[in-house]
Amino acid sequence: xxxxxxxxxxxxxxxxxxxxLAKATPIRSGDHLAxxxxxxxxxxxxxxxxxxxxxxxxxxxxxxxPYEADEVTRxxxxxxxxxxxxxxxxxxxxxxxxxxxxxxxxARVLEGIAGGVTPEMAAAVSKxxxxxxxxxxxxRRRVVTRFRNTIGxxxxxxxxxxxxxxxxxLAxxxxxxxxxxxxGCGDAVIGVNPASDSIPVLARISDLLDKLIARYRIPTQSCxxxxxxxxxxxxxxxxxxxxxxxxxxxxxxxxxxxxxxxxHLREGxxxxxxxxxxxxxxxxxxxxxxxxxxxxxxxxxxVDQQTCEARAYAVCRAFEPLLxxxxxxxxxxxxLYDGKQIIRAGLEDHFCGKLLGLPIGCDVCYTNHAEADQDxxxxxxxxxxxxxxxxxxxxxGADDVxxxxxxxxxHDALYVRDLLxxxxxxxxxxxxxxxxxxxxDGRLLKPGGAHPxxxxxxxxxx
Amino acid sequence: xxxxxxxxxxxxxxxxxxxxxxxxxxxxPTREVLSFAxxxxxxxxxxxxxxxxxxxxxxxxxxxxxxxxxxxxxxxRGEYLRRPDLGRRLSAPSAEDLARLKHPACDLAIVVADGxxxxxxxxxxxxxxxxxxxxxQARSLRLAPVVIAQMGxxxxxxxxxxxxxxxxxxxxxxxxxxxxxxxxxxxxxxxxPSPGRTDxxxxxxxxxxxxxxxxxxxxxxxxxxxxEALRRGITGVGLKDESDLVxxxxxxxxxxxxxxx
Numbered sequence: 068x069x070x071x072x073x074x075x076x077x078x079x080x081x082x083x084x085x086x087x088l089a090k091a092t093p094i095r096s097g098d099h100l101a102x103x104x105x106x107x108x109x110x111x112x113x114x115x116x117x118x119x120x121x122x123x124x125x126x127x128x129x130x131x132x133p134y135e136a137d138e139v140t141r142x143x144x145x146x147x148x149x150x151x152x153x154x155x156x157x158x159x160x161x162x163x164x165x166x167x168x169x170x171x172x173x174a175r176v177l178e179g180i181a182g183g184v185t186p187e188m189a190a191a192v193s194k195x196x197x198x199x200x201x202x203x204x205x206x207r208r209r210v211v212t213r214f215r216n217t218i219g220x221x222x223x224x225x226x227x228x229x230x231x232x233x234x235x236x237l238a239x240x241x242x243x244x245x246x247x248x249x250x251g252c253g254d255a256v257i258g259v260n261p262a263s264d265s266i267p268v269l270a271r272i273s274d275l276l277d278k279l280i281a282r283y284r285i286p287t288q289s290c291x292x293x294x295x296x297x298x299x300x301x302x303x304x305x306x307x308x309x310x311x312x313x314x315x316x317x318x319x320x321x322x323x324x325x326x327x328x329x330x331h332l333r334e335g336x337x338x339x340x341x342x343x344x345x346x347x348x349x350x351x352x353x354x355x356x357x358x359x360x361x362x363x364x365x366x367x368x369x370v371d372q373q374t375c376e377a378r379a380y381a382v383c384r385a386f387e388p389l390l391x392x393x394x395x396x397x398x399x400x401x402x403l404y405d406g407k408q409i410i411r412a413g414l415e416d417h418f419c420g421k422l423l424g425l426p427i428g429c430d431v432c433y434t435n436h437a438e439a440d441q442d443x444x445x446x447x448x449x450x451x452x453x454x455x456x457x458x459x460x461x462x463x464g465a466d467d468v469x470x471x472x473x474x475x476x477x478h479d480a481l482y483v484r485d486l487l488x489x490x491x492x493x494x495x496x497x498x499x500x501x502x503x504x505x506x507x508d509g510r511l512l513k514p515g516g517a518h519p520x521x522x523x524x525x526x527x528x529x
Numbered sequence: 530x531x532x533x534x535x536x537x538x539x540x541x542x543x544x545x546x547x548x549x550x551x552x553x554x555x556x557x558p559t560r561e562v563l564s565f566a567x568x569x570x571x572x573x574x575x576x577x578x579x580x581x582x583x584x585x586x587x588x589x590x591x592x593x594x595x596x597x598x599x600x601x602x603x604x605x606r607g608e609y610l611r612r613p614d615l616g617r618r619l620s621a622p623s624a625e626d627l628a629r630l631k632h633p634a635c636d637l638a639i640v641v642a643d644g645x646x647x648x649x650x651x652x653x654x655x656x657x658x659x660x661x662x663x664x665x666q667a668r669s670l671r672l673a674p675v676v677i678a679q680m681g682x683x684x685x686x687x688x689x690x691x692x693x694x695x696x697x698x699x700x701x702x703x704x705x706x707x708x709x710x711x712x713x714x715x716x717x718x719x720x721x722p723s724p725g726r727t728d729x730x731x732x733x734x735x736x737x738x739x740x741x742x743x744x745x746x747x748x749x750x751x752x753x754x755x756x757e758a759l760r761r762g763i764t765g766v767g768l769k770d771e772s773d774l775v776x777x778x779x780x781x782x783x784x785x786x787x788x789x790x
Contacts, residue, residue, distance in 0.1 A: 264733075364727065463547045468710060485554075
């Protein structure tokens with residue numbers, strides 16, 4: 068069904084709901100690549116005006132990807148909570164923005180409506196919001212998850228320690244892990260992206276992290292980020308697996324390009340839960356997403372990349388994840404061209420994730436073929452931390468020597484925790500004090516020669 | 530604490546990662562900020578350098594392998610960066626050139642493409658192919674001519690493999706440059722290559738360079754994958770890389786860490 072909006076003497080027509088959403092999206096290169104972006108700045112604002120008048124109920128009646136053709140659409144429709152939706156059922160998209168920004172819309176209200184908000188509603192309202200709106204609303208919503216610690220409470224910002232090595236060398240991975248721990252990082256997860264997908268190599272990395280965590284009683288979890296079916300193989304072989312990782316996207320066809328279905332994810336979740344390795348909770352899934360994924364797989368169905376990304380969050384929330392993060396600038400300039408687009412996308416993703424009830428973090432990052440640099444990352448990191456992001460990534464010196472991109476560093480995490488008074492996950496913060504990495508005020512101590520982790524370090528280098 | 534006083538400094542020998550940098554308050558010391566800025570500047574410059582296809586043809590022919598040169602559908606480096614779809618298919622003249630060869634059925638088509646780092650091809654493709662050629666001979670593989678592709682993305686190998694009537698296609702491609710590794714090569718293998726194959730239908734070997742996965746090890750892995758792909762008719766998530774199981778003496782992980790419990 069076409070949608071029309073008149074601005075002055077011009078009547079703008081949008082072919083259908085997905086065309087309206089695509090034209091209303093703030094400019095990004097991926098939508099141009101897909102040939103679905105607004106042709107002019109005025110058309111984009113006209114689309115936003117048209118979208119603002121659209122009742123939220125429209126999204127329950129018109130799917131952007133057909134129900135029959137796509138299991139993600141079926142998941143969204145079949146799990147929609149009509150009771151939760153009742154509180155916002157009378158609103159237009161524009162009213163919904165006002166509702167979210169009103170003084171009455173607190174954490175309790177946001178939690179109450181989460182099951183009634185579809186990804187397309189979240190994406191739509193985000194398109195009407197400025198960066199400050201995305202930050203303010205998200206900052207009111209906390210999503211708390213647990214495995215061996217508690218992530219997401221107010222005043223907490225966790226860090227995934229990402230100690231990748233280009234040849235999966237165990238001593239190299241251990242060295243980077245110790246470096247990160249000594250900066251107070253690693254409470255979200257110690258998560259390695261392996262260069263190999265070879266089972267014996269993955270098993271050795273899992274064993275290493277398991278031994279480190281067990282020996283020092285670190286209240287955190289490990290993850291080797293490989294395909295879900297490979298992780299299931301590892302579990303079947305008796306390898307110690309804490310979290311099951313998978314990259315996911317917002318359409319069935321895009322997930323197929325990753326070789327994954329919802330059934331695979333359920334199987335992975337059940338296999339990890341059966342191990343009962345969590346001590347304070349059983350959130351066992353770790354997902355990564357990113358705008359442009361569906362398009363890069365030729366599986367976007369003409370839907371704009373930000374709406375596709377929000378649909379990926381519906382996939383994530385069905386599996387009660389411990390961690391979800393958008394890898395916002397990883398995909399390259401053909402999807403997010405420069406620092407401005409990356410910053411906007413990071414704030415949108417965090418907002419949509421929180422609105423949908425996800426424990427969302429962000430890999431604040433860029434590649435060397437994008438028009439971005441460390442200054443842009445500083446900006447996005449600072450904005451996300453003020454918005455209450457669940458966690459960010461810690462890579463030594465911000466330079467991932469395996470994946471060849473720049474993320475945030477241990478120093479960056481320290482900077483933003485210092486600046487905003489943010490703490491690590493409470494169990495992990497206690498451990499940091501007990502083991503002498505931080506002092507009574509939570510600030511880093513200067514490591515002394517007797518430090519237990521340094522003893523471990525001496526053994527590694529021996 | 531300065532980097533000189535960082536107790537982890539000795540561990541820096543175990544990884545190319547930027548560990549033991551020291552700190553001033555919460556922040557990086559000045560020399561690390563500048564060192565990072567220099568590396569970023571060099572990587573930015575590397576992204577935009579063109580492939581020296583003539584020099585590559587010379588290197589590869591010197592190994593006794595014939596070459597063919599092709600171009601993707603991207604017209605310029607700028608367009609190539611913004612339009613990856615154009616880098617995934619051949620220009621019309623190049624597609625015609627390959628079709629005109631009417632190449633007889635063969636086992637493997639090897640494609641060498643610049644990807645996002647011409648430096649990776651300039652430095653790694655020759656030594657890798659020299660190592661891989663020994664496996665080709667041992668396995669008596671029937672090879673198509675090596676195709677040198679300008680402004681090519683990974684999926685370009687599938688179209689080339691189909692046009693050359695190959696049972697499998699392996700594309701060697703410059704990976705997107707990292708700060709510490711502007712010259713890293715990737716290899717992707719697809720069985721029954723044809724346009725439209727997805728990433729899930731490919732196997733990948735990454736970080737091929739002396740500081741990462743050596744040319745010899747990478748050639749061994751690719752040979753193992755090619756052997757399994759041709760024998761079982763699958764690549765991608767259905768084919769797990771178990772080449773390490775057949776290595777008699779796996780080089781690599783030091784044991785100090787795992788023996789300490």
